[in-house]
Amino acid sequence: MKLVADQLLEDLVPHELRRSWAAAGNYLDRDIYALFHEHATTNPGRTAVLDADGVLSYAELDVLVQRLAVGLAGLGVGERDVVAVQLPNGHLACAFDLAIAAVGAIALPYPVGRGDREAWSLLSRSRAVAVVTATSYGDYLCAERTRAMLGDLPSLRTVIAVGGEVAGCVPVSALLRCDPARFTPSTPDPDGPARILVTSGSEAEPKMVLYSHNALIGGRGRFMGVLLGKTPEPRVYIMVPLASSYGSNGTAVTLATHGATLILRPKFDVDIALAAIEEDRPTHVLAVPTMFRMITDNSARRDTSSLRVVALGGAALDPATADRVRESLGCSVVNVYGSADGVNCHTAVDGLPHSAGRPNPDVARVSIVDDDLRVLPDGEVGEIVSLGPMSPMRYVGAPELNARYRLTDGSVRTGDLGHFDADGHLHVVGRRKDIIIRGGLNISPAEVEGLLATHPAIRDVVCVPVSDPVLGERLCACVVADRDLPLVEVTAHLAAQGLEPRKFPERVVVLGELPLGPAGKVDRRAVQELIASRAPR
Structure with a gap:
């Protein structure tokens, strides 16, 4: 049964x-595939994707898309079916995104690296009819383990394996042999569903957020258009997974909307990333701040002269990191605030990224409200609420989230906390659920992290709670540094910047690096587990 029959769309x-x-x-x-095909017809020789396997032109990518679309249709995939895609960054991930759109289906990309539990949750709640997945990723046998879920997921009919033969799975080679002459594109409603964005899992289960063709092209596409400006032949390197919320600016936006060149690598690695830049x-580069903290530490004697804009999102960008990237790489730095929930705001390309910038109402109109949803005046901190052309359709498979976060006018309660200054700039101070409560005092980790990032010895930082039998929680600062940092030095640095002592961390742990999750952002849960295992005894 189609999802629409259950009113899930x-x-x-x-x-x-x-x-x-x-x-x-x-x-x-216009729908995503129609726009992409127009670029492929107008500029067939232009480079579409440049990945670890080489170069693919728009015309070559279009033929690949048509083969895959014929193959998907032959497997019974049709309009408004959900097709999950678990592939590393590369031209095949882009081709499947476009092929799914071409048959009028809905793409559900999720990053490689997620385990059985999260995969089962996504596939079950979305009622996906097919999964495209790598044969293996490291030691994890993606296709085989997904194939084992078929009996427990009534909607799931097909697993397509990429990278080798797997018993019970359809090899991708079977789709690649399909005749593109048999291709007939679907003509989906542009206001209809196109893609489900998956959050990085701050809820008990990852949220799935449904976007239309128009919201991706007209909302996120306009955001990217501002970044690209008048660059004659933009080349966009997306370092985060295409399957992440930030990575959704890849296929549907960079390729289909703007006809630009997309640069990809299977996973983030500092040396590989620097080599790709050279x-x-x-x-233009889209990444998270932690990635560029690592890159600037290793960028000496590298040619980064092609870079015009580095857009950093997915986590709070502190002024020290922004300044370091700008000075080391000689390019503009843009602070991007956004989420799968349907909010986006960023600083101007030539502006100082010490805030989230002024919201663009052509992308998303942002308000700050109190607990009773009353709009607050400038300077007062409250919850960020958003509504605009990029607003998603709904949460999928989670009516309780729609009841909790969606308002009657279509607005989204983001769960983020922020305020406007007198000049209309948005300042994001953290998330409601990330607030650490120490003996009744609310502490925003983002506030402390931003101040610690200015310490000359600290290259990266994340603050997490540690349980305490008396106060409930205490703050632990986990830092990447080349030397030991005594707690007294850390607190003295914070005191010099005016932070009240009640918000000081009470423990400092020096790490070689911060663990990243599948979406490319710092995995706070992994950090907490690591700190808990090192708890003083």
């Missing part, structure tokens, strides 16, 4: 509001 933004955005020019009213000459 209903748009919670009023249709009249969507149509008003189309009338205002925010939406192109060899592939990106003009």
Whole structure:
């Protein structure tokens, strides 16, 4: 049964509001594949994807997409079916994204590296009919373990294995042999569902957020358009997984919307990333701050002259990191605040990224509200609420999230805390659920992390709670540094910057590096588990 029969694809933004955005020019009213095919027809020789396997032009990628679309249709995949994709960054991940759109289905990409439990949850709640997955990723046998779930997931019919033969799975080679001459594109409603974005899992289960073609192209596409500016032939290196929320600016936005070149590598590695910057000459990079803290530590004697803009999102960007990237690499640094929930704001390309910038109402209108949803004046901290052309349709397979986070006008309660200054700049101070409560005092880890990042010996930092029988929680600062940092030195640095002593960390742990999760961001849960295992006895 199609998801629409269960009303799981209903748009919670009023249709009249969507149509008003189309009338205002925010939406192109085109589907993702149609836009991509137009670029492939107009500029067939332009480089579409440059990955670890080589170069693929728009025309070559289009033929690949058509083969895969014919193959998916032959497997019974049709309009509004959900197809999950678990592949590392590369041209095949892009091709499947576009092929799924071409048959009118809904893509559900999720990063390689997620375990059985999360995969089962995503596939079950989305009612995916097919999964495209790597044969293996490290020691994890992705295709075989996904194939084992078939009996427990009534909607799941097919597992497509990429990278080798796996019993009970359809080899991707079977789809690649399909005749592109048999391809007939679907014509989905541009306001209809196109992609499900998966959060990095701050809830008990990862949230799945449904986006339409128009919201991806007209909302996220406009955000990317501002970043690209008037660059004649933009080359965008996306370091985070394409399957992440930030990575959704890849196929549907960089390729289909803007016809630019997409630079990809299977996973993030400092040396590989620097080599890609030297060899592939990106003009724009999308990454998380931790990645560029590592890159600037190793960028000496590297040619980074092609870079025009480094856009850092997915985590708080502190001024010290922004300054270091700008000075080391000689390019503009943009602070991007956004989430799968449907909010986006970023600093101007030539601005100082010491805030999240001024919200662009053509992307998302942002308000700050109190617990009773009353709009707060400038300077007062409250919850960030967002509504605009990029707003998603709904949460999938989680009616309780729609009840909790979606308002009657279509707005989304993000769960993030922030305030506006007198000049209209948005300042994000943390997340409600990340607040550490020490004996009744609320401490924002983001506030402390931003101040610690200015310490000359600290290259990266994350603050996590540790349980305490008296106060409930205490703050632990986990830092990447080349030398030991005594607690007294850390607290003295914070005191010099005006932080009240009640918010000081009460423990400092020096690490060689911070663990990253599948989406490329610092894995706070892994850090907490590591700190708990090192608890003083």
